[in-house]
Amino acid sequence: MTDFDYDLFVIGAGSGGVRASRIAASHGARVAVAEEFRIGGTCVIRGCVPKKLLVYASHFAHELHDASKYGWTLGDVSFDWNKLRDFVASDVDRLERAYTATLDNNKVEHFHERAAVAGPNTVRLASGREISAKFILIAVGAWPVMPEIDGAEHCITSNEVFHLPALPKRVVIQGAGYIALEFAGIFNALGSDVTVVNRSDKILRGYDHDLTDRLLPIMQARGIRFAFNRPIRRVEKSADGSLIVHAGEGDPIGADVVMVATGRRPKTDGLGLDTASVALGSGGEIPVDEYNRTSCSSIYAVGDVTDRVQLTPVAIREGHAFADTVFGSMPRTTAYDHIPSAVFSQPPLAAVGLTEAQAREVHGHVKVYTSDFRPMKNMFSEVMERGYYKLVVDPQTDKVLGVHMIGPDAPEILQAVAIAVKAGLTKAQFDETVALHPSMAEELVLMR
Missing domain, CATH: 3.50.50.60 (FAD/NAD(P)-binding domain)
Structure with missing residues (x-):
């Protein structure tokens, strides 16, 4: 591979691209990455991380309102958007520095400019420089869709x-x-x-x-x-x-x-993929095989640009699997079953596995167990919102096929439950687990 400038050139320094770069470099590959905006990608710079900070900040509106019922006496309360916005921006800066340090510590060279494919083994930077690489990885993510409307x-x-x-x-x-x-x-x-x-x-x-x-x-x-x-x-x-x-x-x-x-659309416009005969799907996504290879044998793609599952942890796993496969002599694929997901709405909801409707399509008859309760946290609140947990179970094997939750801290609770569902545990094993009391999570092992 010494006939090329690099063993691997990654286009896009988001979660998937950074992970792939780091792991490939740890296997001894000479790696470079180009990022046209900021290192860290959508999740870190303008997605799930700064958004979650805003979610946390917004929770105080309800907490402060309920504080008096817990015995607290508060003075004048006001909110400063500029202060919150600037704090979130400063944390994004911190994370970008951390991601950049990860690349530097692994001796991954990074170019702060747009790059496009110029052939099966060539990328062209916005500055006009052409760079050769044995392999090219596309990890440019997706972009918000703006409808074609007046205004x-x-x-x-x-x-x-x-x-x-x-x-x-x-x-x-x-x-x-x-x-x-x-x-x-x-x-x-x-x-x-x-x-x-x-x-x-x-x-x-x-x-x-x-x-x-x-x-x-x-x-x-x-x-x-x-x-x-x-x-x-x-x-x-x-x-x-x-x-x-x-x-x-x-x-x-x-x-x-x-x-x-x-919605979000894979960001493949103007990427030059046609110069390497990389096929695209109808939505602009890059179809890949189980090892993340495109229709061009030297070009791979991971993350949202493939439009398989648009989740940061999935992109990270795909990037890691790619690097292990191509540079570590350890062929690995990514499993897409039992991926936990959450919506940080207010209240939040979280889920893993099959919905009730999906389970009925696959298994016919299913058993459904539910718990409808008022979280203890809401007892001091004027809000009468109730929590709701649901287990979908295969009656033949007793395996828990899906867990669905809405209520305070549902995403935090679900992560541990996802391990059980992924492991194929049964409803009986849930029932055999001693409840942790008093907690909302105990409802998961008390449904009968």
């Missing part, structure tokens, strides 16, 4: 939401997926007037219906308005800078910020 230039996506100059008084969010609902909860808790508009009457497609059926009225009770079957047709900007949203056939909706959260 789209007045809208923002999840990329820009972390940099708002002020907390908007009125927010309109288009979409009903996890990004839309998480930011609806954040802005609502921080004091904004929030309206969610969606082209259908469903939220969180892919999650168990019992969870979504419970989440919707809870969000509505918290003051979030939902306008279903009303996709945005156009957005107008008034003379005072405010926005008027025309959605569906209903009355116009006033807003200070319009956020579009209608």
Whole structure:
């Protein structure tokens, strides 16, 4: 491989690209990576990490309100968006430095400019320099989809939401997926007037219906308005800078910020993949085999750009598996079953395995166990929100096929439960486990 400038050139320094670079270098490969924006990728720079910090901050709105019932006397309470925004930005800076240090410590060279494929073994940097590599890895992720509507230039996506100059008084969010609902909860808790508009009457497609059926009225009770079957047709900007949203056939909706959260598309435009005959799917995604290889034998792809599962931990595993396979003589694939997921809505929900509907399609008859309870945390609150846990079980083998939860700390609890589901444990083994009392998690082993 010494005939090439590098053994591996990675395009994209997000979670998958950084992991692949580090592991390949640990196997002795000469590695370089190009990143056109900031090292760390979507999750670290403008995705799940800064968003989770906003979620934590928004929780204080409810905690402070309930504090008096716990005996606390508080003085004047106010919220400073600029302070929160700047703190989140500083933590993003810290994480970018940490990711950069990871590359440096593993002797991975990094180029801070856009790179594109210029052939099966060649990349071209924005500066015009061409670099050769035995293998090329595409790890550029995905990009928010902006619908083609009049006034789209007045809208923002999840990329820009972390940099708002002020907390908007009125927010309109288009979409009903996890990004839309998480930011609806954040802005609502921080004091904004929030309206969610969606082209259908469903939220969180892919999650168990019992969870979504419970989440919707809870969000509505918290003051979030939902306008279903009303996709945005156009957005107008008034003379005072405010926005008027025309959605569906209903009355116009006033807003200070319009956020579009209608999905993410693999970021393959202008990547030069045709120069190496790399095939693309209908959505711009890069199809790969089980070892992450594209239709070009020297080019691989991992993460959201493949549109298999758009989750950071999956991209990390794919990047690791690629590096072990190609440079470590340890062929590895990534398993896509039993991947836990969560929505950091308010309250959050989390799930692993099959939904009840999916289980019935696969197994026919299934057993369903549920627990409907009021979390102890809510006893001191005016909020009457209840928690709900659900186990979907195969009656033939007694294996737990899926676990679905909504309530405080559901994602934290689910991670441990996902181990049990992945291991194929049975309902009887859940029942044999002694409950940890008092906790919400104990409900998982008390369902009969």
